[in-house]
Amino acid sequence: MINNMHNALVPPADTAVWGVPMAFVYILITCAGICLFAYILYRRLVPLFRAAPDQRVDRIGARIGKVLQIWLGQWRQPRYLLAGMIHIFIFAGFVLLGARSLQLILIGFWDGAALPGLGGQTGAAYNLVKDYAATWVFIACVIAAVRRGVFRPARYQAPPALGKDHLGEALLVPGLICALVVSESLFEASLQMAQARAGAAVSAPPLTLLWAGRALMGGLGLPVLQAVNSVSYFVHEVVFFFFLCFLPLGKHFHVLTSLFNVFFMRLHPGKVKPVRYGVDEDRLDDLPEFGVSKLEHFTWKHILDFYTCADCGRCSDRCPANRVKRPLSPRFFTIKARDRVYAKYPLWGKAMEARQALVGGIYGEDEIWSCTTCGACEQECPLGIEYIDKIVDLRRGLVDQGRVPQSLQKPLGALEKRGNPWGKSQRIRADWAKELADEFAVIVTSEKEPVDTLYFVGSVSSYDDRMQRIAQATARVLRHAGVEFGVLGKAESDSGHEVRRFGEESLFLALRDANTEAILNSGAARIVTADPHDYNALKNDYRGIPPVMHLSQLLSRKIVQNEFALERGEYTGKTVVYHDPCYLGRHNGLYDEPRRVIDAIPGLRRVEMVGNCRDRSFCCGGGGLALFYEPEEEQRIGVVRVGMAREAGAEVIVTACPFCLANIEDALKIAGLDQEMEVIDLMELVERHLPQGGQGRRDAKG
Amino acid sequence: MVHQVFIYVAHRDGQAADSALELLSAARILSPDGPVTAIVTGWGEGLDRVCQEMASRCPEVWKLAHQDLAYPNAEAVRKCLVEVLPSEAVLLLAHDTLGMDLGPGLSVKLNSSFVSDVVAMTAPRDGALTLVREEYGGQVSTHVSCDISGGAVLSIRSGAFPALEDGAPGEVQDRSSEIGDLACGRRFLEIVEAEAGDVDITKEEILVSAGRGIEDEDNIEIAEELAKALGGVVSCSRPIVDAKWLEKARQVGTSGKTVKPKIYLALGISGSFQHLGGLKGNPFIVAVNKNSKAPIFQVADVGVVDDLLEFVPLLTERINSQR
């Protein structure tokens, strides 16, 4: 390494200022820095120990995979290309320069300190890489600062109602990083210049900071070079430890916590955390409180999430509630909590007692009820921060205190009494099937009349006049596909999917248990449903029931196996776009199956809402209880979505969820687009393209 | 043989309420040949005018003037009536906010029977009356038998009986001196008027409801003109609120307000169940929609298949020209 040729300049460890050996100073700086850093980390860890338990050490292999993919691989960064590339360069540079920084610290203690394994060839190769790394980090930081400071992209703005701007920190940190790489380069450049003077053959890799540094110092004499060398080293060490201790004070804490946050990140989309980890369902009644009403009710992972937010705003940028100016912004949801943790657990002094509750304090009630649980925020976050569980926990807290909006109390009461949010009689739950009486009889299963396949219809498709057509279409399609199925009829209750996500856990458990019993009594070996919310509930919230498929999966499989074919029909020649329902797509990964079904219809031209499809699909506005809630908003979420469909050039929007259908149909009317566009459910679309005379299936049985 | 039949006359600003003449019709069923006495409480010149007005249709009018009755404080009115009414009297009142305040307690103090919100009645037989009431928001009706041998207080639904046209005139008796001390545990302070524009559609009896068929914000006026002509108020379905053409307080539906009007005019409303879910009771529904297949026609009583933008202004004009 370069510092072996120390006789060209006095190395930092051997310098002295006013008679004080700098090695001593550097040891002091390092110890002080590390102690301060450790203390700050300790203070930051205190709330984690006071927080609720969490279970995050399962599936270690998968977790390591996430770390490699999302943390090391920066997998989600390029979704916002410019910012993503900038960050990737900075991140890669940091990782690479880690060893160099460590080495630099050691150099301050004694000259010639080297890291094991970085001698010889490896060392030389590392040197080359690190010089370029430092350079690209510098360039990236400058671009980042200019972008944030001069161009001010909208995503980072902080509307006063929501929170404070963090521009200061956003400029300071790239500034500090630049100071680090520049000082390191000057340190080395000055040494190289001195060595070159002494006749050594040392070269700087072209177009690196080092190279530029040398060019700048071309005409300087030895004493100046010595000064530059010693000062730049000093600056580097001070800035380094300052930066290290600064990290846990703001949004750059993520530099340290991101590895852990990603390691502990949520592995199971679609599921909701239990009321309290470690407390079984049958002991829930013993809990004095449900949900989160105080900061310490959050789990330690959630608090770690608050620390890890880099304030990048990607979550809020994709959030449908935020887009229509509901009082919810995921980014500020997290930042407000982080600031609250910092305020409550200051670095010096005792932890303060909370004077205000969370909801009614940093959060508003509308803010918490505004979330549609679409999961776009969690999908987008490059740091593995979660939202849905926190919102659900806060809702549980509100429900526990009776603070439920009046508009939701009626449907909740109706769900409790009648198993559906409209309070209609259970007796008529299967009346939608009467429409089909001329064609075939829909079996209502029971212990006496078991079936192999159970079609779980769901509340909205059972009771809503418009959505009943989906149930009818589904029944026809199933029959056509040769699937012998039955329905639960009045023994079916609402799956409780939204009930749980709106925080009424006890009611959810009651619905779940009633349905589980009915399902098991039906003797079915498998369940199918056309409703992604019910699909998600049955698959992820329920236990001990037969496996469940969404109709699109079932049809897709049959199409692939050549057991199901569709014909030209009513929609031939039309341009259609498929809208990914949140609970089919993002939460359960079923993107291709519905598309395959649509593509099996000859003569349809299918387009995509580019940039807003698949896991970037934009929520329709929410299903289940979300239909009843009256949010404060500037426009309907569905209206934003149909705008996207229109831009994609579609005449027909196809969706595979009854709630998406309801919201989009309403949205088309409101936006005045219902003359030029229409929306149809996948099952209805398939129904209208079934071959006449039932020749669509090759096999007799499904 | 029925005991003395009385009606209690509600009034404001020197004019008897519409209900007064309806009560006279009802009283006639109770006592086809017998006399009916109208009781009017109040104070000042307004009271005198009302008494004169009633005397033109009613054989006997009792004027009860007392300063404490200047505003009809139900507690004070009750005290007064208990003093002047003979035992076993049958008293009819309007089922309005005063009637609801006054009737039940009065029946206890008079030790007589009480039935509220009567929509129909038959002549008494053997000391009992058969009355019709509605329950469950008007979904069902019941026949009720009321023992009136010891007297009764009955409150009558407005509009259930026609206004009496042919009452024989009579004279006003000033019975004010029979009133004793009316001090009671409740004192009237003031009326606070509803803010202009602060409409509570849930309390309205006549609603003119605009749906998507209204097509444009400027057309809402068409609904407003009709509402004014009918003495009702404009409400709407959700798309109108979403489009911000009317405030949320006007929305009828499961996610809006639940209304129980007597008359509901659905203009350009398709009749989705979210909207109809907000319509309770048994209103007389008139639907105007250019789509003859709109579901609203299943639930409406009367339907007009026409473009509301053409039909409604004409309707309004014809109503207004009849006044």
Place this chain on the structure above:
Amino acid sequence: MNMEILVCVKKVPDPAENEIVVSRDGSDIERDDLVYSVNEWDNYAVEEAIQLVEEHGGSVTVVSVGDEESDEIIRRELAMGADAGNLLDDEAFHYSDGRGVAAILAHAARRGSYDLILTGAQAEDAAAQVGGMLAAMLDVPYASLVVRVRVMDGKKLKIAREIDGGNLEINEIDLPCALSIQTGINEPRYVGIRGIRKTASVQVPVLGAAQLGVDPATVGEAGAKVRKLDYFVPEMGEGAEILQGSREEMADQLIARLKGRGVIQ
């Protein structure tokens, strides 16, 4: 300051989307498919009572004239925050008319010393009578259709009654008094299954005629002066009657219909 408040609640068929139909023999409504809950107006009254006590101290007692299923609705109100509940049930109470119910409640009220008695403005039968009768029996001042309650001092309340046109009638009323509460006075808090389970250990005593000192001859079927004879549904047409003719003709026909309904004098 402490207010002892008694709230009278009634178990009624759940109004949400219930299709109330007359039973085959016309003697009652079809009850097989009904679910019951607390009368909506009474629920507002309980919430109001709880809020008053939260602000001024005291306690809320809930009482209901009912049957064993009324226990559940009393528990729901306890879960909401009421402090105690009593169920008034006796064979002798069955088929009471409104006056009979009020008499039973009056006996229950006399067992305690309540500053304020609340009822809902009406129940499913829209009779709106028990509150006023109860007040008269107890000889306390009364106000119906109350939409706002403010405590002035330990001796009086300032209340607003909802009258026509959305106007408010402001009154001062002395304590002890009785009020019937109109919907919309507050936003009742939510009570879920969990809340009710938490009340499982609370006793809801059942009081009969003997404990209340009620003379059976004055209540129940024996004492009723008003009796329900039957239920029926008045004649209604099938779907809408679609008007025919020219636009002018249809307008005239419609006007005639509206006049027949009491609209347009």
